[in-house]
Amino acid sequence: MGHIDPVLIDEVKYRYNSVILHYRKSSIQDNTQRVSPLSFELEATLKLARFLCRRELPKDVVELLTNAADGARSLIDASDRLVLYVEIARLYGAIGYHRKAAFFSRQVAQMYLQQENRLNAISAMQVLAMTTKAYRVHTRASDSEHSQNDEAGPSPGNSGKVHHHSVVSLFECQWSTLQMVVLREILLSAVRAGDPLAAWSAAARLLRSYYPLITPAGQNGLANALANSAGRLPSGTRCADPALPFIRLYSFPLLSSQADIVKRNPAREDWWMGSAPSGPFIYTPFSKGESNDSSKQELIWVVGEPVQVLVELANPCGFDLRVDSIYLSVHSENFDAFPVSVNLPPNSSKVITLSGIPTSVGQVTIPGCTVHCFGVITEHLFKDVENLLLGAAQGLVLSDPFRSCGSTKLRNISAPKISVVPQLPLLVPHIVGGDGSIILYEGEIHDVWISLSNAGTVPVEQAHISLSGKNQDSVISIAYETLKSSLPLKPGAQVTVPVTLKAWQLNMSDPDTVSGRSGLGSTGRHFKDGNSPTLVIHYA
Template structure:
């Protein structure tokens, strides 16, 4: 009656009936019905005070239900002869009290009640009762927040379901087990919501002491839970197989194999692989699963193609936008970079629409079976990238680095979180950050094993995906050397034209181009036909242009003397192949500012330019080598005539210059500072240590009509070549280079090293200025001489070059620089003087109109006649010279024919002991007459002894003592005497 009153909604009447029932049960000693009536009275109390729950009500309910549970237990102990087991009612009452008290602040009491109920479940005979009891216990534990206890009893429910051999029970078991995966941290990736993960899970984040802030690493592996987690995943796999859910079975097997492969035997690993394959066979093609299996994939590197590294930002406001983009040093790329305080800062990477790119990833298979990856490609959710799939086979316990490529198809940013893998018949997503967290957990000891280390792979630094942006299509120049891409083999000094072909392999034209040089030995590039490239602009896609580059091989330097002396097995000399010694062509180029069909963009969206590096691979072979160089000279006496001998001068007397029989004769010219004919050679001894034959050609650059002295009478000729000299292999030859006479105009102290003058500051400054000018003139004279001489060689049909003789000539001239460049202190010249007439201006070479004997005009004199003569003495210094002059006449035997006892020449005048003073930079003349008794060839020589010689003259004469006299002798002059004895 009390239960009916409760159903009727009358708790007061129900309480009255329950009180009556309690008295009757107490009198009869029936604990079972007493507990039932007491349980009803609790229900009536709660209904009567509905909405007025307080601590008093809770205490009353707790007290009464404790009595109910006690009386149910007493009835079970007394083995009351009841058809219904009192244990069921006791457990039900326990659950009702636990459900009523289920709050966090009363968790201890609730846990005690649930523990008591769980112990009582062992005595239940019916499996269905135990199943219901475990479901309620799991639910109450979940309400308290004890997820692992709830998961434990949920697994008990699943085991009861699995004991039933039917598909529906297996489905129920699988669903119950799915609810436990979060508590055991083996849940599927699909069940992980974004809100349940901390924000710092993306990327590797470390807290103080190296602890992980996010839970993802711990959720992957926990060594203390490994066995239990494996059991849970195995139960899910079995229930999914029985339930006929191949996708759930595949996901469970994938999580089990990926997370716990170190704890699974090889046989178990093969069984899981078979389970994956069998589940995939029951799935439609192209099925995707959120849980990845194998392999493990990590980002290895971003290899940069030269076309990606050589992208230059273009400033439309500057025509020379490439300025500052080229490296001025010998290195293309520096291995050093500025220190960055933010080590996690990502780099910027630029990709071009339509140009393929590559990324290196490393795959690891730590299991004991062969793994076949049907396809793997980059996963790009932004949609502006086409990835190319590849197939990979991984042996057991191995790793492999593969290249994944693709093509950007649209402008914009590109994100690459991981790879898409088709393996074991299912498509899965492998994220790089998951593997990074896994490897970080392995270093901290939070996970079981590092799959890459156990496959033998080296520890790799964590690589982050850079900030990738895609720019519009750009032109792409591809270079090649016409005739082959091998090294350009040149002998040192060889000059050759190399043709560089440039083709536009891009999809847009090249509208701007600039060519420059970089690297070492830039002076070996003589010329670049950059105008040919500019004239071909715009260079359309697929078009090609060829530009010539003129190269000159530099000097061959061999560091190892043994290598230089030895020969290779083929007999060729050692080559110079030093890395970084070759010049590099830098070609900066760009396309249009806007692509056709694109809307106008702002300044920041202008497509960048590019830089093409064309290394000129030059291999320099050893060529001709210098052995030694020396200066050779020869003096030819001049003929005594009416006029002074004069040098060849095209401007003043072109007819006389052209009268020389050969051009070779024109190189034999009068030395104006000695008054004699002179011939001077530079002898170069060359050695050929190579395997080829060289032909040497010496040419002298002739001066044009604007210079004072000209070697050639042909006004249209600028260079004169001498016969070729052949030098065979392993042979030497001497080459003679004729040198013209050239000297400084004045002999002064600026050339010699002297003490500073003590005449004051002004005098010191003037002297220093004069000294600098004269030394500059001296260096200019040497350089001028060297620049006129060219020594060229030719070997074979197409190999030719030029020898660098600058150092050799300079060394040869330095040994006798005073003899070559400095004038003598005194110049002596002889001439005939007829009828007492004299030349007023002896320094002039102008002809005078006076009558002479025809034989005298030809440089001959008559015997048995008194012949008037003059000796001209010029002072080439800036100081007054006092001297004692003497004149000697010798015959063909070299004997003095004036002062000997058998003199053949008579004279009138003074010929010895003539004391004269010659003013600075002026000349004096002394007259005398000779009477030749015997026709023949005679030689006149003038000499002088200089008194009180200064330091300049002593330095020029190279005297060692200040008391030593200075003797100066003039060149010999020939006198031809005709007639009869």
């Protein structure tokens, strides 16, 4: 701002205050004048406030604007009062008093809404839109650029963490009543202005954020407002602000084919050694001694094989909620998600399975779900619900929607790093003859035929059979050469591998023996799984 001359500032303040005092005395002496001296007094006050605003003297500016606001109540002409409130709001915003600026902007909007016509309603809606950030009720679209900058380069140490200041900025429960009033005014102005998307957005924010403070009748009214607004929108319209339901990540279940995926070392002749199953486990016996940091969890999906993700939905309101479609939101183009429809009764939660198929090799990130509900398509982000639940635990938000629906407390589930690998073969084992359950007496020898079928789309080029567990010497022979001679095993082909078994001798320490049961009984449930040998087949 350059050098500020205090002598000049004091001189300007003295002269303007003298003029303001003169007009004030004139106003008191004669109230019958055609042009009230009050208008001149307020104009002089605003001119002095503009001058001091440029000199960065906020304390003096606030005092002048407070006096001007008091004088506005004496103005007879509503248009004069409107112009005055606009200027007061502008000057408060210029000195950084955004909430005071929002207050007077609302006064302007309310004056517009007093005249029930579409043009004034549009003006009211535009003015109210400028107050939403100050009242913390702004639409998600208004700060999407800021969030993208935050997500562009997160540091490895901060990945998966929720910062406290972001939670505080999102939720300020002590403002809840005023925030509800602001959103209702936006909804009313949008309806009068004929802007169905703005009306839908305001109703969605009001219902999602303040449902605990709204009566069941009010909740139904907002649901009707959402439906009416959607009826005036084109099919497939998207909105940045989600309504209901609340959605959180529940788990990443592994199909049997995914649980057995291991990483091999092609440079080694014994490529199957040292491999460990992948999967989003905090602890497995295969990763003993390694860090269990969730940021290092990795999940491997295979091109063309279906995958599943469990999510939990909550409807904490007092009406039946129909979700027309919900599917995993994946911004990359290497995943096809399958939509499903869901019905949620009042005050209920439900865990559902969402599925899809990876289509090409690469990384997959699942930030949330895409939902078609109340006639509009929205994206529900898992991190928003994580912040909400953290805020509820710290008393920063009104309620936990899942606990209010009777759902159990769920530990924080972080999405693992998901990698999509090329298509792999899929061997499906089957015991030839019988259901795979065999009862043997001690010392009895029995032949078992294991049929291996390639149910995948690529051939099996390498395979290795090994044993693990106890009593491995009970496996007398395995026809290794039969399997190797059938390689490569093309898709749809199968091979039968004979295995010769000999029942091992029972130990007196075996739990069933100690309890008095005979090893020769006919129940077929004599030994724990840890006593039996396991046949392991690695293939690639």
